[in-house]
Amino acid sequence: xxxxxxxxxxxxxxxxxxxxxxxxxxxxxxxxxxxxxxxxxxxxxxxxxxxxxxxxxxxxxxxxxxxxxxxxxxxxxxxxxxxxxxxxxxxxxxxxxxxxxxxxxxxxxxxxxxxxxxxxxxxxxxxxxxxxxxxxxxxxxxxxxxxxxxxxxxxxxxxxxxxxxxxxxxxxxxxxxxxxxxxxxxxxxxxxxxxxxxxxxxxxxxxxxxxxxxxxxxxxxxxxxxxxxxxxxxxxxxxxxxxxxxxxxxxxxxxxxxx
Numbered sequence: 001x002x003x004x005x006x007x008x009x010x011x012x013x014x015x016x017x018x019x020x021x022x023x024x025x026x027x028x029x030x031x032x033x034x035x036x037x038x039x040x041x042x043x044x045x046x047x048x049x050x051x052x053x054x055x056x057x058x059x060x061x062x063x064x065x066x067x068x069x070x071x072x073x074x075x076x077x078x079x080x081x082x083x084x085x086x087x088x089x090x091x092x093x094x095x096x097x098x099x100x101x102x103x104x105x106x107x108x109x110x111x112x113x114x115x116x117x118x119x120x121x122x123x124x125x126x127x128x129x130x131x132x133x134x135x136x137x138x139x140x141x142x143x144x145x146x147x148x149x150x151x152x153x154x155x156x157x158x159x160x161x162x163x164x165x166x167x168x169x170x171x172x173x174x175x176x177x178x179x180x181x182x183x184x185x186x187x188x189x190x191x192x193x194x195x196x197x198x199x200x201x202x203x204x205x206x207x208x209x210x211x212x213x214x215x216x217x218x219x220x221x222x223x224x225x226x227x228x229x230x231x232x233x234x235x236x237x238x239x240x241x242x243x244x245x246x247x248x249x250x251x252x253x254x255x256x257x258x259x
Contacts (some may be wrong), residue, residue, distance in 0.1 A: 024154035031176045032160050039141045048073050048134045049232030058219030071132050076239045077130040092242045094130040102241050108248045116254050126213050139205030189215035201230045
């Protein structure tokens with residue numbers, strides 16, 4: 001009995017000590033301030049065009065998609081997804097208030113106020129909508145992170161960690177040289193950004209070539225950037241979805257999302 005009580009007391013003591021362990025201070029606070037500013041550029045292109053590949057691996061599907069993304073980063077965005085063989089999978093139009101998708105091979109269309117509901121329908125484990133994805137590729141995390149971080153600390157390997165108490169992102173972690181970046185979601189997902197590069201069209205922006213989304217519940221998706229540019233050869237009318245008059249409108253239900 002005494003041995004059991006001693007074991008319980010020791011366990012409580014270790015838990016208390018772990019909870020009271022001091023946070024590791026940031027080695028260079030000035031570097032942290034610089035990094036935060038870089039990730040929130042004062043000026044960012046209002047027009048964007050990008051192409052990418054997306055390898056998806058979930059419990060229900062595994063495959064490779066290729067995508068095109070274009071539009072105005074603060075209003076209307078278009079994103080087209082095709083299979084590795086070039087067959088159109090989905091044509092998506094997104095505004096701040098409405099997500100619309102057209103599936104050409106099935107002549108079906110979907111609408112929802114939240115883009116994530118549609119991505120879940122297609123079993124694409126990406127936590128961001130088209131506007132957020134475009135800003136992420138362009139090195140601007142303003143649409144993704146809260147305006148301010150709640151706390152900042154160092155890590156054992158010398159990285160800087162920004163913590164957030166609200167929003168979808170719980171923390172952001174990266175080294176001072178910004179050669180990689182990890183975002184941790186409040187729902188357990190992680191986004192690892194790797195292979196940094198630079199483009200003259202995006203001065204003072206840190207761009208990454210590979211983005212790996214991983215979620216214990218939703219699966220994994222690896223996005224690789226093929227091209228990225230400001231502007232593009234498209235016109236405003238190219239942001240519209242030109243669907244057939246006989247398109248069949250479908251509802252996104254909770255049952256559909258669970259299938």
